[in-house]
Amino acid sequence: MKKYDYDVLVIGSGPAGESAALNAAKHNKHAAVIEDRPMVGGGCTHKGTIPSKALRHAVKQLMRFNTGKLFREIGHSRQIPYPTALSAAAGVIEKQVEMRSKFYARNGIDLHLGTARFIDAHTVAVLQKDGSTEHLSGQDIVIATGSRPYRPQDVDFDHPRIYDSDTILDLKHTPRKILIYGAGVIGCEYASIFSGLSIKVELINSFDNLLAFLDDEISVALNYHLRDRGVMVRHREEYERVEATENGVILHLKSGKHLHGDALLWCNGRTGNTDALNLAAVGLEADERGQLQVDNHYQTSVPNLYAVGDVIGWPSLASAAYDQGRSAAAVSRGKEVTRFVDDVPTGIYTIPEISSVGRTERELTDARVPFEVGRAFFKDTARGQISGEDVGMLKILFCPETLRILGIHCFGAEATEIIHIGQAIMKQEGTGNTLRYFISTTFNYPTMAEAYRIAALNGINRLASY
Template sequence: MADHQYDVVVIGAGPAGEGAAMNAAKHGKRVAVIEDKLQVGGNCTHMGTIPSKALRHSVKQIIQFNTNTMFRDIGEPRWFSFPRVLKSAERVIAKQVKLRTRFYARNRVDLYRGRAHFLDQNRVEVQGGIAGREILCAQQIIIATGSRPYLPEDINFTHQRIYNSDSVLRLSHTPRSIIIYGAGVIGCEYASIFVGLGVKVDLINPGERLLSFLDGEISDALSYHLRDNGVLVRHKERYSSVEADDRSVVLTLESGKKIRADAFLWCNGRTGNTDRLGLESIGLEPNSRGQLAVDEHYKTEIPHIYAVGDVIGWPSLASAAYDQGRSASAEILKDDYIRFVNDVPTGIYTIPEISSVGKTEEELTDAQIPYEVGQAFFKDLARAQITGDTVGMLKILFHRETKELLGIHCFGDQASEIVHIGQAIMSQPGDLNTIEYFVNTTFNYPTMAEAYRVAALNGLNRIF
């Protein structure tokens, strides 16, 4: 059996693998992608970003229907089952798979179905594929295998009432109550989704506050609104045991508390998908969470083998993964486009959503940087009053003396869209990166973007 020869072999067809493969193919390289799932798109499309955000959108529409007085004249509040709401996500997933499959075909990237396993530093075997055993040989290899939920061995995830952030998408009913363990991004997003469906939610946070990497004021706002919507948040709690039977799940905490619910959802950490790649045969060793170390060009300890996306850890975002993949292939191509992705905005799709870029107040205070704050509350914006989405705020942090933008933090409807205006101005050179841009620019009215002008005036009025 002859080996298949390629310039670049990419392992994984998620955002990182797609970014790497498309960039290399468009520059004339012969590229192959190995994917062990039946369809392209990776965890992002099938288990993570796309389904959870589609779920969130549907639940947000349900909440708007049930709280809008105009609809109350038509009928009583309505609640929808989790499986019914999930169907909207399935339609989006199908469209995304069709789109991405077309990308590979149009760019003449060979797609191999099966599990990748290293034979040596230049040869990868495709196991379990339709065509049987195949061997791909390449000058450069990019590992973009993504991640999966970290599952502790002392919890029985085969039980019908115990779920993780992947398996919850197979939930066939709507539980009356659910315990969510882990209050990171995924845990907070699912807490918003389930409470929006009328489910009683206990959110267990091993840390001291929600999403501690956020600006403190934004974190506090999220905590308040989750509680206001009915989520019971418990901080500084760790599990001792999780026991389930045919009727319920009981979570016992180290503090001695016991919580009973219809279902249990584990959202506490992820593991890189490296355990079945045969990395021991090429001398690569992942860390305890299955993640690979890379340099600023995404090279592993083996110079011609790269790693990108969730498999290298932070920031574990689809948006960043795509850019990391492009950068890795740009390094292979010796292209001018290469950057180490370390300035990505956060996008957290809770209800309301959160997005930020740049420094937080805590970071600026610790660094003893003289900054000031400009605020715009959505309740005061005409566009928010029209749509009814009045919860939230935009906060701009800027240097008191130079007026340089230091951080943009947004909480509320369309936050992940609004933040990009501030991100674009922050990236400008010299005097163009100042809060005065927002005062000297005319924004459409009424829009949510107008919040920048309001917040800029608010901040500049604080300077004396």
């Protein structure tokens, strides 16, 4: 058998690549990671999840200060510049890089900095920053190159007033008004962030509703609270062209509207980072969004080549990417039964945040699956009243005959944390995944988790047989 430099060679050090390399190393496989940034962590650490959530946290703290009665006793409300709020992310990124660098060193994983390009199915050329090239070979290769914001050719992203979700983290001033084109997850999150800084926001959505994959009730609630914070949400609008000058940006819509702002944030989709890989050399071809097709074992059409994370598209979440990388590494070493990640919870870090798992009311109705609903409003919980986090609700969808939980949807403070309680119960087998668990379990009081008991009792009370 031919001797390769590595058993597993991973391209990309984001969540998917990191977990693939670590899983391989933990099972005594010689692994290496190629990263084209100067530091590990990938887009998640440097341009996506970590900086945007750190920014959100800083903004939320400011909002609590400006709206809290106690704080009014010690000072007037404050406004802080966008770059100041953003600076909170720098320390977190530094900690993440330091921690992840130690992972590689502790587990004997070699790190090669440079841009990878396939020579053949087992060999990669790495173009290093000094212009030199090294060749690395691997018995199996995992493509975990992530994604970047989609940029249509007719929009000038070199203009200093036009940004995407990567470059917005380099914004050096505080705009009075920002236009956000694209009301997906990223667009809605940044609409919350900028409105929290008292910046005027116009959010342009090309669909009928915000985040149509959410439960309708949650989507409506998000729409309401964005508007309540001053965000102008425009539905069913598409851009015709973008006009940018020294003084501002004009977004021309197909409906004939002309929207004016100091800056434009483009949040209309993402593209897989595959264009520099020379996929033709290994017989692979990405789709129009730069994404690769894989099977349920994360293998491409070339058996020893795997792809994980954003580069394969949905669900494009760091949480899923970690598990995908582990699964790919497990298949690589010969494990026959591995997990295909298709049941991840939704986590959206708007203000308030959103999380859900399972099916929505619309999905159940369209499938003609009978269900009942139990709700708990945070304003009715003692913890919500104490903390001032009284906006939002927990909603449980369940079968009226068996009480089996079909879906859980949460909107409000700590929704992405709260959802995991319900997720854990839904994953139980037999009769353990029913509403009865929440009724027969004593929750700490006062807690936000107590909302599960309240929602369960609310749902049970809707049934004539109880």
